[in-house]
Amino acid sequence: MxxxxxxxxxxxxxxxxxxxxxxxxxxxxxxxxxxxxxxxxxxxxxxxxxxxxxxxxxxxxGHCHPRVVEAIKQQCEQLIHTSVVTHHERYIELAKKVVEITPKTLNSAFFANSGAEAVEGAVKLARYVTNRPAVINFRGSFHGRTFMTMALTTSKLYYRENYEPLPGSIHTSMFPYEYRSHFRGDTKAVIKESLDYMDMLFHQFVSPNQVAAILIEPILGEGGYVPAPEGFIKALRAICDEHGIMLIIDEVQTGFGRTGKMFCIEHDNVEPDILIMAKGIAGGMPLSGFVSRRDITSKWLPGRHGSTFGGNPVSCAAALATIDVIQEExxxxxxxxxxxxxxxxxxxxxxxxxxxxxxxxxxxxxxxxxxxxxxxxxxxxxxxxxxxxxxxxxxxxxxxxxxxxxxxxxxxxxxxxxxxxxxxxxxxxxxxx
Ligand SMILES: Cc1ncc(COP(=O)(O)O)c(C=O)c1O
Structure with missing residues (x-):
């Protein structure tokens, strides 16, 4: 044509x-x-x-779900924006809701605008509270397009190429991608290979007592829709507990019912220290966030992080309606x-x-x-x-x-x-x- x-x-x-x-x-x-x-x-x-x-x-x-559209319309008539100048009802209601639907130890929520911004915030929280610099990520992961999240992303070269130098203190471990592993057909060996690789990192690249966080997608998204095999994230939890490292689960793509659980981490029965969410949260409105434990977030002093638009009332209203629809339908x-x-x-x-x-x-x-x-x-x-x-x-x-x-x-x-x-x-x- x-x-x-x-x-x-x-x-x-x-x-x-x-x-x-x-x-x-x-x-x-x-x-x-x-x-x-x-x-x-x-x-x-x-x-x-x-x-x-x-x-x-x-x-x-689905696109333009009538309940989400109605919630957006109503909120626009009432209040569109105040930023961190005031508290607002929808932010508080959504924080409560998100605490209710995420793993039970997580009870303190923060909202931002995009997935990358939420990943940045979660890493800032982990660094601030542990007072440690390093982050362990995984080969094949995608966490965003800002400088820190680009440095954390290894799903494809073209997300990083020509943008160096990228932020440092990031050490990339092996994701147990069984189909492309030498140990295809032996899941236990694939998991062991990945954990051995991390052990090597801890002996040759970075001391675990310098690691603030291990950051992982429970299913590699951009990296090929590869679920972490059963037992792997549990093993990461044990490593984090042993060394005082925070386990951050990036549920930006896997959250809000997508994987047959409200959050994918429920398949693994693991309690993370920080869970990141975005994408499916608000029926198409820009919103993201992360939820952690109060004993962690109470060490992050007021004002050390924030966002002008994050947790905007209209996006929060859309999120409240979206979560209702997911639950009720x-x-x-x-x-x-x-x-x-x-x-x-x-x-x-x-x-x-x-x-x-x-x-x-x-x-x-x-x-x-x-x-x-x-x-x-x-x-x-x-x-x-x-x-x-x-x-x-x-x-x-x-x-x-x-x-x-x-x-x-x-x-x-x-x-x-x-x-x-x-x-x-x-x-x-x-x-x-
Ligand atoms: C797992 C994961 N984390 C983070 C991001 C970044 O989200 P955004 O594009 O909203 O910054 C994405 C986006 O695809 C993602 O899939």
Missing amino acids: VMTDTTNKNLAYLAMDDEYVNPVLARSARIVAHRAKGSYIYDMNGDAYLDFTTGIAVNNV KLVERAATLGDDMQKRFKKFAEKHKHIGEVRGRGLMIGIEFNDENGEPSKEIADQVAAKCMEQKLIVLTCGNRGQVIRLIPPLNISDADAEKACEILEKAMTLK
Whole structure:
């Protein structure tokens, strides 16, 4: 289609985008979203696209859920912003709510605007309170695009390249990524290899008594939708307890029902010292936060951290409505059962398709990893599958260190019919014919 096609209303806007928007902003789908509802995005032509991206794990309750929209409207009429000049009702109510739904020892909440900002705040808290400099992160992790979070991110080179120097005192340990490990098929050995690597770090790179925090995503997100195997995070908890290190769990992508639990760490039955949240918290409004224990946060003196917009009343009102919807519509349970069904289906499908290396994930956070004929990661196939889905108006994203994984992140309240439609499109796309 050429730019003179007057029937495609997206084109004029795409041309303006090309002219005025900073080209660093990469978009996956070259359509202009005009409106969205539930599981669908509508472009300027009125064409409907089934959304298996949820704005990267944000619209867990679907686009423009009426209860979230209503909460936003009401809050706008009442109070939009006061910043840290005053207390406000929605911040306090949301802090209480977040304490109620996170692991039971966590009881002190802070709100910010983006995932990266929340990670920065959590690391500041850990450093301040322990008075130690170092942070241990994991290979394949993604924590954001600010300088500190970029330094903590190793999912792909292009997030870091040409931005050096980055903040220091970060030591990268091995994530137990079984499928690409020499010990594939022996989960215990994969876990041991990772823990041995950390032990090596503690003997050759940094003393554990200089480590403020171990920071981990319970499922690598950007890094390929790789769940930490059972027992690994428990082992990290023990290391943290032994050395007085804080365990920080980054639930920016895994939170709010996505994995079939309200927070993914519940699968591991571990109490972190700090839990970071963002994305799915507020139905699409910008909001993030972290929750810790009062005995930790009471050592962080007032004013040592803050944010002008963080915990804005409108975003907090949207979050309160979003959490109500997740609880009342039983979306955690829905993610668990639909996610299980979809994984089983794709695992079965994979048996007959050699280029599908692994289907994995938890709840409605599912990754499908592709191989070339030599068993090496294949970005080419993942891109081809994503493109074929797009032709059928199903939007999916890729991830993984080489871009070799398709990630499925639909709304948790997607209908059975739409889930079925997406599975059929995906299966067709994955047959590669
Ligand atoms: C696990 C994780 N942490 C942090 C971030 C950064 O969030 P934001 O893009 O809101 O800064 C992301 C974003 O994808 C993420 O997936």
